[in-house]
Each structure stands twice: as C-alpha cells, then as structure tokens.
Amino acid sequence: MTAKDKAPHYAGHRARLRERFLEGGADALQDYELLELVLSFAHPRGDVKPLAKELIQRFGGFSAAISADSRALKEIKGVGETTIAALRVVRAAAVRLAREDASERTVLSSWDRVLAYCRTALAHEPTERVHVLFLDTKNVLIRAEAQGRGTIDHTPVYPREVVKRALELGAAAMILVHNHPSGDPTPSKADIDMTRQIVAAAKPLGIEIHDHLIIAKRGHASFKSLGLL
Numbered sequence: 001m002t003a004k005d006k007a008p009h010y011a012g013h014r015a016r017l018r019e020r021f022l023e024g025g026a027d028a029l030q031d032y033e034l035l036e037l038v039l040s041f042a043h044p045r046g047d048v049k050p051l052a053k054e055l056i057q058r059f060g061g062f063s064a065a066i067s068a069d070s071r072a073l074k075e076i077k078g079v080g081e082t083t084i085a086a087l088r089v090v091r092a093a094a095v096r097l098a099r100e101d102a103s104e105r106t107v108l109s110s111w112d113r114v115l116a117y118c119r120t121a122l123a124h125e126p127t128e129r130v131h132v133l134f135l136d137t138k139n140v141l142i143r144a145e146a147q148g149r150g151t152i153d154h155t156p157v158y159p160r161e162v163v164k165r166a167l168e169l170g171a172a173a174m175i176l177v178h179n180h181p182s183g184d185p186t187p188s189k190a191d192i193d194m195t196r197q198i199v200a201a202a203k204p205l206g207i208e209i210h211d212h213l214i215i216a217k218r219g220h221a222s223f224k225s226l227g228l229l
Contacts, residue, residue: 005016013049014040031062038066042086051078066091067124068162095121101145113214114175114222117144122179122215125171130178134171135210142169156196166207176212185214185221187228194224 016036020028029037036052041053054076055065066087073079073087098117114133121144122129134142147162166174176195179185195212202209212223223229 011045014138032056035062035065038086038090043084048126049217051076051083055079064124068093069126072126099141116226117118118177118213118215119220123217126181128179130176132162132165133175133177134166134169135173136170137172139173139210144169153199157198159194159198162198163201163205163207166202167205168229171207173208173210174198175210178212178214180214180216184218185216185219187212187214187221187223187226192228195228200229 010208012039016031016038017033021034021037026034032049032052035055036049039052055068055073057070058061058076059068068087068163072085073084091094095117098113098120101113101117118131121131130147131144132147133144136142139225144163147157147165160178162174176198178191191212191214195209199209209229210224213220
C-alpha cells in the first residue's frame with residue numbers, strides 16, 4: 001500500500017476543493033464548501049464538511065457564519081478558539097479589503113464602495129455598533145472607526161466624543177453609520193435624535209455631516225435620502 005493509499009479520506013476531497021477554488025475562485029464553490037476550505041486551515045486533520053454545513057444551517061449563510069457571536073459559535077460541537085480565530089481572520093480581511101477599496105477615491109464619488117464597506121463591516125453584527133467615517137476637505141476617507149458597541153437595539157453614543165475625535169483627526173466632514181440587527185433599516189426616534197445632536201455639536205466647528213446610514217440584512221437607509229439631514 002502506497003503513502004497515497006494510506007491518506008485519510010478527506011485529504012483528496014480537500015485537494016479537489018483547493019483546486020476548484022484556485023481555478024474558479026469563490027464562485028466555483030458553494031457557501032458550505034468555501035467555509036469548509038476556511039475551516040481546513042484551522043483543522044488540518046479531520047473532516048470538517050459536517051461542521052461547515054452545520055454553521056451555514058445554524059447562521060443562515062457564509063457571511064453570517066464568519067460574523068457570528070463567539071458565544072453562539074461555542075455552542076456548536078467542534079468549535080473552539082482555533083475555529084473562531086480562523087473565522088475572525090476571514091471577516092477582518094474582508095472588512096479591511098472593503099475599507100481600502102472605499103478609500104481609493106473621493107467617498108462621495110464612489111458611494112457604492114462605501115456602502116459595500118459598510119455592509120461588510122456591519123450587516124451581520126449581532127449587536128448594534130456605531131462607526132464613523134472621517135473625511136478630509138476633499139471628502140477622501142481619513143479613517144473609519146467604531147465609536148460604540150451596545151445591545152441588540154441600542155448603542156450609547158456621545159456627540160461630544162465623536163466631534164472631539166473629528167478634530168483630533170483634522171476631519172472636515174463625517175458619515176455616521178450604524179447597524180440594526182433586527183434586519184429593518186428604518187430609523188428610530190432615538191436614531192434621529194442622536195443624529196441631530198451630533199449635527200448640532202459639529203456645525204459650530206465647521207464639520208459637516210454628509211449622511212447617516214443604517215445598515216441591516218434587508219438593505220440600508222440613508223438619512224439624507226429620507227430628508228432627515
């Protein structure tokens with residue numbers, strides 16, 4: 001019996017997955033297969049197809065699985081720190097690539113890239129998070145930062161701290177972004193009130209608020225488009 005014959009049954013399957021991925025990219029694989037390939041780096045030995053399928057079924061898709069809360073992930077048999085780290089690396093890479101893509105040109109002339117970054121960063125977050133895109137005088141992205149993390153339906157945000165950070169970065173404008181884990185991007189009264197407070201704090205200092213985007217699994221809402229700014 002050759003060494004090849006002694007290879008575990010999953011070795012050939014992994015090799016075929018890698019080959020399909022390298023030749024055809026992500027579109028050549030189904031969601032669970034792409035996730036299986038990711039998990040194979042965290043679990044060099046063992047068949048991870050059942051785990052990949054369970055993660056997809058449990059969370060509803062590839063993006064949701066790599067963005068899932070650590071506590072929820074740990075409830076699944078076979079998921080430990082190594083698996084969670086692998087998923088986090090993939091998600092962090094996706095967010096960073098999307099952010100750099102959005103930073104390549106003037107934000108207001110590449111709105112689709114900005115929305116793609118915001119969706120990648122926030123659409124599948126299980127709790128509310130507020131991000132701020134800080135822009136220079138030419139509306140080029142200086143930095144994108146998280147300003148707060150809260151519960152499933154509320155995040156405390158302090159307008160003075162947001163404006164203070166804009167001054168520290170020398171920002172001339174901002175785009176506010178936060179997510180609605182419920183899936184409905186409709187602005188709440190609290191969202192509107194918070195936005196008005198930040199606008200009021202920024203205006204005397206000459207800092208413009210271009211928009212406030214609410215990101216959700218079922219789409220997004222723009223305060224500017226809705227006439228709320």
